[in-house]
Amino acid sequence: MRDDVLELLWEGLRQTLYMLVWSSLFAIIIGLILGIALVVTEKGNILEARLIHKVVSLMINGIRSIPFIILIVLLLPVARWVIGTTLGPTAAIVSLSIGAAPFLGRIVESALKEVALGKIEAAKSFGASPLQIIFRVLIPEALPALVRSLTIAVIAITELTAVAGAIGAGGLGSLAIRFGYQRFREDIMFATVITIILLVQFIQWTGDYISRSISRKRYKLE
Amino acid sequence: MIVIHDLSKTYKTANDTFKALNGLSLTIERGDIFGIIGFSGAGKSTLVRCMNRLEEPDKGSVRIGNTVITDLNERQLRKARQKIGMIFQSFNLFDGKTVFHNVAFPLRVSGYDKATIRRRVKEVLEMVQLSDKENAYPSQLSGGQKQRVGIARALVNEPDVLLCDEATSSLDPQTTYSILELLQEINRKLNLTIVLITHELDVLQHICKNVAVIEQGKIVENGTVDQFFLAPESDTARRFVHIVERYRQKRNVLEGAGAGI
Ligand SMILES: Nc1ncnc2c1ncn2[C@@H]1O[C@H](COP(=O)(O)OP(=O)(O)OP(=O)(O)O)[C@@H](O)[C@H]1O
Ligand SMILES: [Mg+2]
Numbered sequence: 026m027r028d029d030v031l032e033l034l035w036e037g038l039r040q041t042l043y044m045l046v047w048s049s050l051f052a053i054i055i056g057l058i059l060g061i062a063l064v065v066t067e068k069g070n071i072l073e074a075r076l077i078h079k080v081v082s083l084m085i086n087g088i089r090s091i092p093f094i095i096l097i098v099l100l101l102p103v104a105r106w107v108i109g110t111t112l113g114p115t116a117a118i119v120s121l122s123i124g125a126a127p128f129l130g131r132i133v134e135s136a137l138k139e140v141a142l143g144k145i146e147a148a149k150s151f152g153a154s155p156l157q158i159i160f161r162v163l164i165p166e167a168l169p170a171l172v173r174s175l176t177i178a179v180i181a182i183t184e185l186t187a188v189a190g191a192i193g194a195g196g197l198g199s200l201a202i203r204f205g206y207q208r209f210r211e212d213i214m215f216a217t218v219i220t221i222i223l224l225v226q227f228i229q230w231t232g233d234y235i236s237r238s239i240s241r242k243r244y245k246l247e
Numbered sequence: 248m249i250v251i252h253d254l255s256k257t258y259k260t261a262n263d264t265f266k267a268l269n270g271l272s273l274t275i276e277r278g279d280i281f282g283i284i285g286f287s288g289a290g291k292s293t294l295v296r297c298m299n300r301l302e303e304p305d306k307g308s309v310r311i312g313n314t315v316i317t318d319l320n321e322r323q324l325r326k327a328r329q330k331i332g333m334i335f336q337s338f339n340l341f342d343g344k345t346v347f348h349n350v351a352f353p354l355r356v357s358g359y360d361k362a363t364i365r366r367r368v369k370e371v372l373e374m375v376q377l378s379d380k381e382n383a384y385p386s387q388l389s390g391g392q393k394q395r396v397g398i399a400r401a402l403v404n405e406p407d408v409l410l411c412d413e414a415t416s417s418l419d420p421q422t423t424y425s426i427l428e429l430l431q432e433i434n435r436k437l438n439l440t441i442v443l444i445t446h447e448l449d450v451l452q453h454i455c456k457n458v459a460v461i462e463q464g465k466i467v468e469n470g471t472v473d474q475f476f477l478a479p480e481s482d483t484a485r486r487f488v489h490i491v492e493r494y495r496q497k498r499n500v501l502e503g504a505g506a507g508i
Binding site: 168 | 299301326332333335337339340341342343344357386401404410
């Protein structure tokens, strides 16, 4: 290993984390909104609205069926419009957020659907409003499942940052491609891969820990 | 007093419709423990669920006290529901909340302040004898305890009516008995009207004063519990009572004595 490795690695990790944190944050916010919308507008739920349900669902399917690498290209004008450039980690955040949000919407939906309809009915029977049901029943009851789903999503976004890296977003992904692939620097390639593995492990471990401590409190599980 | 007039409800599925309530009328006096009995699919659940409009009836009216439930808009309905408690066969407790917060839920959505909530929750938990379980989660309770939490949660807003849909059907006989005792005590103490759906004659016989028999979405018999057992008129009632009769005879034979059920 040459001594530039650590420096490059640190720079790549910093950029990856920067993209990861912000795009996860935006994607989770949009995903939560989409997922909640999907669940509550469904037939028989608290804000039944089948047209809205259909439109949101189609939109999600539409974006999800576009391969991410193509989606990034499609979203370049949006990145330019939002932050004025199409290069670098900040521009990638736009594509990453929009690209990951539909996937998040779906997994939030499936986590929320695990909440038994009976609990929602009980809440309704005590005079709770739809908003109260969403924030005081639906989300808290689904919390362990939500945390597990969001962990999967953040890991998926980590992978996407590497893809974005391949087309100029920086970060560990571009490091691996630029040095490892194009310049045959196997040491950098190797170090990058190890770093990504550690990063993914860390995310999984954190998510598991949070979800387990919630469940343990509720169900006295080991 | 609860007055139900000409209530109809048709369920529509993809390629089928089903008339679950068919012009049903019924009057329940204030302070009564009123049983509604009928075979599976007769429309019992649909009827109570129409009473607080968890299910929207297509036609007819429900009046509770001076409030015509079927005339209310969404906001008024939410307000009215605060005075209509409901307990469920599967308890429907919130697994993510402690007993205290489960019971506090109806008060929190009604916007009470913390001190009032604390006081009221403590009161009802004492009434259902669960003061020591305040900080437990539902998963740590037995079925009977869960239903007690359900009852506490339904009563915390001081409702005028308590709707019970098969509230004891998933409990063993002894636990059922203790829950029925509790309901009876509450009925006496608070002069609360209790509407109790059941298909267990035991439940009827233990605590109900009056009973209506429902068959294909209609009331086919309506009177005191004694009338129901002594002189059943409808088909459904006869079939129910017939089962009891057979057991009574069997038991008499077995015991060689005249002790009734
Ligand atoms: N959401 C629904 N969609 C379609 N049909 C329904 C729905 N709910 C109930 N039904 C039908 O309406 C009829 C009455 O149902 P209901 O649940 O009121 O019966 P029940 O008397 O409570 O029976 P049980 O003793 O089995 O609980 C049944 O035939 C049932 O299949
Ligand atoms: Mg039923």
